[in-house]
Amino acid sequence: MEIKKLKVLIADDEPDILEIISYNLSAEGYLVITAKNGDEAIDRAKKHQPDLIILDVMMPGKNGMEVCNILRLQPAFKNTLIIFLTALSDESSEIKGLETGADDYLTKPISPKVLLSKVNALFRRFSKEESSVLQLGDLQIDREKYIIVHKGEEITLARKEFELLSLLAGKPGKVFLRNEILNSIWGTEVIVGDRTIDVHIRKIRQKLNLDCITTVKGVGYKFEMND
Amino acid sequence: MEIKKLKVLIADDEPDILEIISYNLSAEGYLVITAKNGDEAIDRAKKHQPDLIILDVMMPGKNGMEVCNILRLQPAFKNTLIIFLTALSDESSEIKGLETGADDYLTKPISPKVLLSKVNALFRRFSKEESSVLQLGDLQIDREKYIIVHKGEEITLARKEFELLSLLAGKPGKVFLRNEILNSIWGTEVIVGDRTIDVHIRKIRQKLNLDCITTVKGVGYKFEMND
DNA sequence: TTTTTGCTTAACAATTTGATAATCTTTAAA
DNA sequence: TTTAAAGATTATCAAATTGTTAAGCAAAAA
Numbered sequence: 040m041e042i043k044k045l046k047v048l049i050a051d052d053e054p055d056i057l058e059i060i061s062y063n064l065s066a067e068g069y070l071v072i073t074a075k076n077g078d079e080a081i082d083r084a085k086k087h088q089p090d091l092i093i094l095d096v097m098m099p100g101k102n103g104m105e106v107c108n109i110l111r112l113q114p115a116f117k118n119t120l121i122i123f124l125t126a127l128s129d130e131s132s133e134i135k136g137l138e139t140g141a142d143d144y145l146t147k148p149i150s151p152k153v154l155l156s157k158v159n160a161l162f163r164r165f166s167k168e169e170s171s172v173l174q175l176g177d178l179q180i181d182r183e184k185y186i187i188v189h190k191g192e193e194i195t196l197a198r199k200e201f202e203l204l205s206l207l208a209g210k211p212g213k214v215f216l217r218n219e220i221l222n223s224i225w226g227t228e229v230i231v232g233d234r235t236i237d238v239h240i241r242k243i244r245q246k247l248n249l250d251c252i253t254t255v256k257g258v259g260y261k262f263e264m265n266d
Numbered sequence: 267m268e269i270k271k272l273k274v275l276i277a278d279d280e281p282d283i284l285e286i287i288s289y290n291l292s293a294e295g296y297l298v299i300t301a302k303n304g305d306e307a308i309d310r311a312k313k314h315q316p317d318l319i320i321l322d323v324m325m326p327g328k329n330g331m332e333v334c335n336i337l338r339l340q341p342a343f344k345n346t347l348i349i350f351l352t353a354l355s356d357e358s359s360e361i362k363g364l365e366t367g368a369d370d371y372l373t374k375p376i377s378p379k380v381l382l383s384k385v386n387a388l389f390r391r392f393s394k395e396e397s398s399v400l401q402l403g404d405l406q407i408d409r410e411k412y413i414i415v416h417k418g419e420e421i422t423l424a425r426k427e428f429e430l431l432s433l434l435a436g437k438p439g440k441v442f443l444r445n446e447i448l449n450s451i452w453g454t455e456v457i458v459g460d461r462t463i464d465v466h467i468r469k470i471r472q473k474l475n476l477d478c479i480t481t482v483k484g485v486g487y488k489f490e491m492n493d
Numbered sequence: 494t495t496t497t498t499g500c501t502t503a504a505c506a507a508t509t510t511g512a513t514a515a516t517c518t519t520t521a522a523a
Numbered sequence: 524t525t526t527a528a529a530g531a532t533t534a535t536c537a538a539a540t541t542g543t544t545a546a547g548c549a550a551a552a553a
Contacts, residue, residue, distance in 0.1 A: 424509075424510055424511080425510080425511095426510080426511065427510095427511095458511090458512065458513090459512065459513060459514090460513095461512080461513070461514085462511075462512055462513080465511080465512075465513085466511080469511095483519090483520065483521080484521095
């Protein structure tokens with residue numbers, strides 16, 4: 040199976056820091072995305088759905104805390120890891136940062152090694168295993184064998200269809216944003232048109248002949264069995 | 267429903283530190299267990315199965331790192347949170363600590379407030395059921411599923427409406443200025459007219475059929491349940 | 494080579510959403 | 524009590540979003 044690289048977004052207005060961190064994280068095998076200010080950070084975060092966001096607190100435009108606040112309000116970023124970087128080694132601002140919803144707080148000057156081990160520690164915690172067979176009502180999804188069984192009958196889905204269904208069914212009820220879906224199934228490099236997801240969804244609905252994928256207009260799709 | 271207190275084990279050979287940390291964590295609602303050295307820490311950990319272990323690195327008998335290593339080998343402590351305390355603010359030992367399997371690393375002298383917010387941040391992140399559900403009286407806002415439930419009935423809100431309600435309900439009582447709302451939901455680039463917010467507020471009020479959004483004239487809006 | 498299968502896109506229909514304008518109400522100040 | 528400002532309400536319309544179908548490619552299979 041293909042291993043998905045963990046994505047890290049770094050936002051800092053100092054190019055040097057951006058480069059040092061980028062270099063180190065890339066070398067460690069992470070996929071790095073950068074942003075030069077708060078607004079750019081928000082844009083890129085929405086676009087790429089990173090697993091971790093490293094935010095400089097002081098940036099032109101929106102500062103790190105503001106960015107964090109804005110992102111945390113959105114369901115898609117509820118679980119994204121966030122680390123603050125700051126030149127202030129001020130106790131109260133550190134507390135404020137952590138209460139804003141950050142997962143860690145690093146004071147400049149930053150040692151790349153320390154940063155790396157912190158990032159690794161966070162991800163070590165975060166990685167979770169998932170079972171390969173999903174049972175949802177009378178629908179069975181075997182992610183290992185790539186087989187769907189509904190009421191004893193086997194249904195054949197094409198790869199993309201299968202991956203899409205598998206993604207949605209992995210968290211029943213959760214709304215997956217179009218961006219999330221694109222990132223999970225197509226990755227950030229491949230760019231496909233607007234209607235691609237819809238068409239696949241339609242095919243799944245058709246083949247399953249089961250009302251289990253709900254559209255949330257303006258947001259995305261979710262899987263839900265209606266028993 | 268009774269809430270199960272989170273258990274924290276603290277191991278340090280200095281009684282003062284033990285007491286200060288105990289006091290602060292207890293005050294915050296945690297159930298505290300203490301140990302004076304490494305061996306005692308292992309015993310108590312096995313007995314009480316704490317959710318978090320705070321280990322002084324330098325202790326008589328087994329030191330913190332050794333304790334961590336021993337515990338991490340056992341399946342029961344694979345997922346237990348561990349924080350190291352140390353007098354050394356030495357980079358390499360911090361890295362070593364994190365690589366040993368610790369989740370955080372604090373340097374003495376310790377500020378109780380910082381410790382507290384770190385502990386809170388860790389639990390917030392890794393507590394088993396990270397629910398994205400806001401429960402406000404008999405109103406339920408599920409930010410992940412994008413649904414509103416009021417007295418068992420599901421209410422459908424459009425995206426902007428949902429985001430707006432979600433924003434206000436995220437901090438009940440807080441008055442959000444019109445500007446804050448615009449920035450959070452529309453961003454800085456998009457510019458919309460004066461009446462747009464009002465109209466959305468109105469729609470929410472209408473759909474919820476519940477008096478929970480208060481107008482603060484000349485200032486903004488706030489969410490408040492009137493029980 | 495030909496056929497089949499899967500993926501993407503184009504084109505258009507159907508639907509929903511969100512912003513605005515216009516008008517009414519309320520509120521607070523004069 | 525009057526008046527002006529802020530907000531509430533309503534209807535309307537344009538824009539955004541999604542559903543659906545058909546068609547074109549490219550890769551794999553026959």
